[in-house]
Amino acid sequence: MERVAYMYDSSKCMGCRGCQSICKEWNDQETVPTTFKGVYTNPPSLNPDTRMIIKFYDNFTPDPNFNFLKYQCFHCGDPACVKVCPSGALFQAENGIVAFDENKCIACGYCHSACPFGIPQIGKVINKCDMCYSRVMEGSESDKTSIPACVKSCPAGALTFGKRSDLVEQGKKRVEVLKKKGYTEANLYGENILGGLGVLAILKYSPEKYGLPKEPVFPNDIGLWKGILHPLGVIMLGGAAGLVVLHRALNLGKKGGEQ
Amino acid sequence: MAANKIEKHKKNTRIFHWLHLITFIIMLWTGFSLFYPWTNVLGMTFGSLRNAAFIHKYLGWFYVILPIIYVSWNFKLFSNFFKTISTFTPEDKKWLSILGGYLHPIIKADEVPPQGKYNAGQKLLGWIIIVFSILLGLTGLIMFYYASFPGLLVRIAIMIHVFCGTFLGAAVIVHFYLAAINPTSNKELGTMLGSGMIDEDYVKHHNALWYEELKK
Ligand code: SF4
Ligand code: SF4
Numbered sequence: 001m002e003r004v005a006y007m008y009d010s011s012k013c014m015g016c017r018g019c020q021s022i023c024k025e026w027n028d029q030e031t032v033p034t035t036f037k038g039v040y041t042n043p044p045s046l047n048p049d050t051r052m053i054i055k056f057y058d059n060f061t062p063d064p065n066f067n068f069l070k071y072q073c074f075h076c077g078d079p080a081c082v083k084v085c086p087s088g089a090l091f092q093a094e095n096g097i098v099a100f101d102e103n104k105c106i107a108c109g110y111c112h113s114a115c116p117f118g119i120p121q122i123g124k125v126i127n128k129c130d131m132c133y134s135r136v137m138e139g140s141e142s143d144k145t146s147i148p149a150c151v152k153s154c155p156a157g158a159l160t161f162g163k164r165s166d167l168v169e170q171g172k173k174r175v176e177v178l179k180k181k182g183y184t185e186a187n188l189y190g191e192n193i194l195g196g197l198g199v200l201a202i203l204k205y206s207p208e209k210y211g212l213p214k215e216p217v218f219p220n221d222i223g224l225w226k227g228i229l230h231p232l233g234v235i236m237l238g239g240a241a242g243l244v245v246l247h248r249a250l251n252l253g254k255k256g257g258e259q
Numbered sequence: 260m261a262a263n264k265i266e267k268h269k270k271n272t273r274i275f276h277w278l279h280l281i282t283f284i285i286m287l288w289t290g291f292s293l294f295y296p297w298t299n300v301l302g303m304t305f306g307s308l309r310n311a312a313f314i315h316k317y318l319g320w321f322y323v324i325l326p327i328i329y330v331s332w333n334f335k336l337f338s339n340f341f342k343t344i345s346t347f348t349p350e351d352k353k354w355l356s357i358l359g360g361y362l363h364p365i366i367k368a369d370e371v372p373p374q375g376k377y378n379a380g381q382k383l384l385g386w387i388i389i390v391f392s393i394l395l396g397l398t399g400l401i402m403f404y405y406a407s408f409p410g411l412l413v414r415i416a417i418m419i420h421v422f423c424g425t426f427l428g429a430a431v432i433v434h435f436y437l438a439a440i441n442p443t444s445n446k447e448l449g450t451m452l453g454s455g456m457i458d459e460d461y462v463k464h465h466n467a468l469w470y471e472e473l474k475k
Binding site: 106107109110112113114115118219221225232233239240 | 309
């Protein structure tokens, strides 16, 4: 199955937060009052009831306009969260979507600590963008309802959903246009990092300005966990049990071992 | 043989020992099912993996708080114990080099050096339990409040936690075997389980140095 993705064009986004509202609506999430802290980003961060937020930036010089970032799970091609989830709650679908089965989540939070962006939020169970897994999987290809709710809702045409390879091509073209317009830092975020992100972002400025790591790293230390500590644990526990059984069976320590 | 009895473990110590051990076993059992979800049977003991996780997380608090209560309540007992396990004598060294003779004749040991109240193996176990339990508690806290710590620290904590847990589990298996099953030393179980008293003859033989000390 071909990998799907959606692309967010921050140069077209107008910060209406329609996507943010529809995300809550579709996923049936609570809205909790917040306090105004001098920035328009609201709620101030992802939380167990909020899968995505539009971040507002009003301090990019020399640009006098607002800048926005749609912030949520990026659906890594190589998702660390899936690798560490001990209960198998998180999984990567054939089409690349990183979704989860909340009935399996044990709320350990390992995914949160492994994700290079710290995306998964855990309340009673995990909460994060699943690219509207149920919508995307249910619809047929020609059926335009089978796209994520946020993409469907965007009035500015800042969101497009489709085959990832197509989107990468389109995104690159758009970046060229922006560069010609004078945004020399313009870039397509997520083309190659972390196995290629399933959420691509067209940015006018360098990713760091939006609080995104330019080169996010896959936490290799988690390989130690499954590669070494899993077998080591079995060896230690099994070894101790084996030693004990052996000792008893062979009647060892008969002569010494008085202490 | 109506032998004289000597008190080895005080009542509070015995209560603490068993409460802590039972807690540890549940923690090991639930932790094992979380670390190795393929051992579905273990998770199933609690209905589901999620219940196992819940028990593991919240019982963890008890596991940490219990020794704190015990030590502050019985500070003298503990400091005596601590002094005992902190002094390693030449006899202890010899004991360790032949592993107490438990593996005779694989490791040759025709004579086992006389030991104090605790033999070198027990002293070592004391240290392992104290150090690893503290590490388990600290890393467990970091894991409990994972959202307040940097991801790398949490992941390192998880690895230390897992290592300490499985190692301690292995140590406790050996400890239990020697204290409860192994014929030459299984009297220890009764001491811990029952009145805390132990036969004088047994002490004379197993803890000769301690016996001398008591006779002084
Ligand atoms: S961004 Fe984080 S939560 Fe989303 S797929 Fe990647 S690792 Fe998982
Ligand atoms: S919190 Fe849930 S989804 Fe995340 S790693 Fe733990 S079990 Fe998996």
